[in-house]
Amino acid sequence: MADDVIRVGVVLDLNSTVGEVAESYILMAVSDFYAVNANYRTRLSLFTRDSKDDVVGAACAALDLMNNEKVHAIIGPQSSAQAKFVANLGEKAHVPILSFSATSPLLTTNHNPFFIQTTQDDSAQVKAIAALIQAYGWREVIPIYEDTDYGTDLILYFIDAFQEVDVRFPYRSVISPSSKDSDILEELNKLKAMQTRIFLVHMTASLGSKLFVHVRNSGMMSEGYAWITTQGLSSWLDTIDSKIMDSMQGVLGIRPYIQISKDLEDFERRWTTNYTSRKTNYNTLGLNLFGLRAYDTIWALAMAVEKANIEHSSFWKQNASENKVDLAAIGVSEIGPRLLDKIASTRFQGLSGYFDLVKGQLKASTFEIFNVIGRTERIIGYWNPKKGLSREIDDISEIACSISKNKLKAPIWPGDTISQPKKLRIGVPVRDAFIEFIKVEWCPRSYKDKPKISGFSIDVFLAVLDILPFPLPHEFVPYVNESRQSAGTYDELLFQIKLKKFDAVVGDTTIVANRSAYVDFTLPYSESGVSMVVLMKDNEKKNIWIFLKPLSWDLWLAVGATSILTGLVTWVLEHRVNSEFRGRPDQQIRTIFLFSFATLTASHREKVVNNWSRFVLIIWAFMVLILTQSYTASLASMLTVQQLKPEFVDVTEIKRNGYFVGYQKNSFVRELLVEQLNIDESKLKAYRTPEEYDEALSNGSDNGGVAAIVDEIPYIKLFLSKYGSRYAMVGPIYKTDGFGFAFPLGSPLVSYISRATLNVTEDKDKMTNIMRKYFSSQTTSTGENGSAEIYTYSPSLGVYSFGGLFIVVGAVSLFSLLLYVVKKFPHFHWTNSNIVPLEGSLWLRFIELVKNFNQKCLRSWSFWRNGSTLNPTVSPEGFGASPSVDDMQKHSRTSSEGADDVATDEDDEIL
Incomplete structure (x- = not known):
């Protein structure tokens, strides 16, 4: 038989169903434990107090139990608020407080060392x-x-x-x-x-x-x-x-x-019989979790008391007081700390599961x-x-x-439905043009008059949802009025997200800065940019002056000027040594202008004898070769490949001429044209369909139409797929981020949808299949990344493309003239039949050259060959010197050998 009785307090709200049920579980727990462990020498003696569902009441009940009943442990109270206060009392009195229903996560042993949660927090x-x-x-x-x-x-x-x-x-x-x-x-x-x-x-x-x-x-x-x-x-x-x-x-x-175990089923049967016999109005009451926790708490406490090997139990009294709830009179339990350690180390299989405390709390399961x-x-x-x-x-x-x-198994949701609550209400725009992107069709009444929504944007969004790591229930809701017509612009549709009418917007909605003030966009799923589509001009092959088109007018002028310069340089270098570059003034001028032009077609008759002239002509011939090859290629392209060109290639030209410009109705492009491109609003016309685009462009600005349509690239591509043979896209003229899906500001879905969108757009096979489904007739060319190539008219070849070549030709010509003056001009001149050395700068030499420029250099083979009259009185060493008899004989022999038209460097050395 048991000799030691351990006094234990119980604090419950006995006026509540929870308190009544818990009390019945606790009483049965004491009875069942000692029925199984009859050999234990210790016994628990319970003293129950009513907390009256109040923090003060719970504290008073705990103080009463400690001061007057000398309890060494307290089970309860029920609520976390009550437990916080009572736990402080337990720490003061070293009395373990075991709560089976106080689940606050802040009730930890770090703050309340004598408090134990025998339930999961x-x-x-x-x-x-x-x-x-x-x-x-x-x-x-x-x-x-x-x-x-x-x-x-x-x-x-x-x-x-x-x-x-x-x-x-x-x-x-x-x-x-x-x-x-x-x-x-x-x-x-x-x-x-x-x-x-x-x-x-x-x-x-x-x-x-x-x-x-x-x-x-x-x-x-x-x-x-x-x-x-x-x-x-x-x-x-x-x-x-x-x-x-x-x-x-x-x-x-x-x-x-x-x-569920056999012991639990047996307990349920006994408890139901016992409890309902006293509470007939609760005859359907079943097992209760916190009641079972209370049951296991009693078992854990009884085991700990037995293992503590308590021989006697007592309180150390601090102050004597007649008041039952005097806080200053609270004693200190002698066995409390030892009992606390034994409870913390107690483990067993209880009715509610495995009883295992970790840091004063029941281990999560x-x-x-x-x-x-x-x-x-x-x-x-x-x-x-x-x-x-x-x-x-x-x-x-x-x-x-x-x-x-x-x-999980499918639940039945509120409203007796299996449809998952909180489907995203996704707004979609309604339009009667460009329906390849978004199309809304109203089904017959047999389908509850619900719309059928399809299109490129919808298919991309559904593909994005397929790769999300979680389900995203949704429903598409058309943005329409009572007559099922569009209820407003795209800006107004997106603003419905801010007004919480829609959870998102899916469609051909362009990502622009002003819209980002009230919605968050995902990454784009389409091409970006605003461009311009214009009518193509007539075939260039019908132009009788097409042969001038390969080169721009400034390049033609540059070629002519360079040709004249080359002729002039060659004439200067050849004039004193070559009889073919001498004669009457009008003849010499013709030679200057015609010589280099004739070299373009190798039709010149003059031969050059000066090596510097030959060097200049070699560089000039190289330039002519490059120019003729470029001209041939450009002209061939104009006559074969590039048969059309756009009427305009720049919106500035249209604005300068005051032409009309078209745009898509209800599009942000209107604000772009007015605010960014400064086009007069009176010159803007709104259109809705590709057919209207075609008619307006065909009529032209002077006939009630427009000179160009400015729109986003995806729409222009779709338009060109139907009418591309007559029109061209030029630009882009403005950068945007393309189409994106819109969500509320700060929505956590944006990052998930953006990552999924990136995966979908990078999957070329998937995107190709979606595009082929809606744009199968599209004929516009595409680049390597799948984006449309923007048609830009290739202008004639300009001076800049050949700037380096012109610099080389000019530099060679000037260099040759410079060396001609420095090296070929003689370092002496004649004075009264005497040779006088010429001293001074390059400028003096140049002056002397100008003075004697029109004199012949009689040592040149060109003059010998032509039988020039020689002056025998002039020294052969000077200007205009006559050749000696030996020189004449040498000349005769050389001429007979066929070398009379070659002037060597030795012949020119005295120049």
Whole structure:
């Protein structure tokens, strides 16, 4: 028989269903434990006090138990707020406080060393709820929690966990336990007006049951809404009235998983018989999680007391007082610290699961996810800290952690529907032109008059959704008025996101700076830029002056000037030594102008004898070769390949001439033309369809049409696919970022959609298939990256292209003249038949050359060959000197040998 009795206090709210149920579990636990362990020498003696659902009441009850009943451990209290205060008392008295229902994550042994949570704290469920929300693809959730320590302590954990999975709280709803019905309804009406329809309820059973009654009455327990409850409410649903359960149809809840065993089934049977015999109005009450935690807490305490080997128990009294709740009179338990250590090391298989404390808290285990249907809870899956979500409890053995909703059974959502709540309301533009990008068709009434939406933009978006790591339920909603016509411009459509009428916009919406002020765009999925389409001119081959087109007018002038310069330089170098470059003034002028032009076709008759002249002509011939080859290639291209050219290649030319410019109706291009390109609004005309584009361009600006259409490149490409033979795209004239999908500012979906969009656009096969589906007739050429090549008219060849060549020719000509003056001009001159050395600068030599320029150099073979009359009185060493008889004979022999037309460097050395 037991000799030692350990006094244990119990603090419960006996006026609540939770307190009554917990008390019955505790009493049965004491009875069952000692029935199994009858040989134990220690016994627990329970002293129960009513906390009256109040922090002060719980503190008074704990003080009374410590001061007057000398308890060495206290089980309870129920709430986290009460537990915080009582834990401080337990630390002061060295009395372990064991709570089976206080789940605040802030009640740790670091702050409260004598407090033990024999249940999982609320933070253990945070990751399970985050995984559940992520599995259904929800990116925004509104938490509704009570304004107590129990509610506020957990919300910070939710914020951190949800940030890891890119889920945000657009709003937090806080409800006080003392709120009136009107206050709750006012808050619910505020939530009802918001865009988010996913709610997370973290409340106790008393306040939570009151909330859901008003939720149903306010119409928020209907299709399109989703409600999730934390374990604080989920674990007490069996204690809630059936009418309240009716208001929670479709709610998802999460709570710790309790494995059914033979012992648990036996206990349930005995407890139900015992409890319902006293409480007939709760005859349907089943097993309760916190009740089972209380049961296991008694067993753990009884084991710890036995292992502590307590021989006697006593309190060290600090101060004597007659007041039962005098805080100063509280004693200190002698066996409290030893008992605390034994409780922390106690491990066993309890009714609620394996009892294992880690740092004063019950170790986290598997959670079950249920769906409220009727008056029961249907289990739809499980979550394990290591393995993630699973459909069946046996699937927890899977290797990979899963967050897919396919791992869960399909729930019945509020409104008695299987359609997942919170589908993204995606606005799409409605247009009657360029429907290849977005097309809205209204189906017959047999399909509930729902529109059929298709197009290039839609297919790209669906391809993006296919590779997202989570599901994204959505519905496309056309932006129309009552007559099913477009309700406004693209800017107005995008502004509906800011007004929370749409969750996103999908279509041919261009990414521009001013729109980024109220929406966030994803990465673009189309080509970027604004360009201009113009009418092509008539065939160049019909132009009788086409032979002049290959070279620009300035190049023609440059060639002529260079030719004259070359002729002039050659004449200067040849004039004194070559008889063919002498004669009457008019004859010499003709030689200067005609010689170099004749070399273009190798038709010149003059022969050069000066080596410097030959050097100049070699460089000139090289230049002529390059020019003729370029001319031939350009002319051939004009006559064969490039048969058309655009009428205009620059919007500046159109603006300068005052021509009309067209643009797409309701497009941002109008603002671009007015604000960026400074085109007069009176010169702008709006069109809607490619057919209108064609008619306006065909008529021209002078006949009621326009000179050019300015639009985005994707639209121009589509237009050219139908009318490309008559028009050309020139530009681009303005840079944009292309088409993108729009979401609210700060939306966590933007980064996911952008990454997926990048993957889709880089998949050439996928993009090609989508483009072929809608643009199969497109004939515009494409570059290596798949983008359209913009037609730009190639102008005639200009001077700049041959600038280096002209510089070389000019430099060679000047260099030859310089050396001619320096090296070939004689260093002496005649004075009264005497030779006088010529001293001085290059300028003096140049002056002397000018003075004697028209005199013949009689030593030149050109003059000898032509039989020039010689002056025998002049010295052969001077200017105009006559050759000697020996020279004449030498000349005769050389002429007979056929070398009379060659002048050597030795012959010119005296020059």
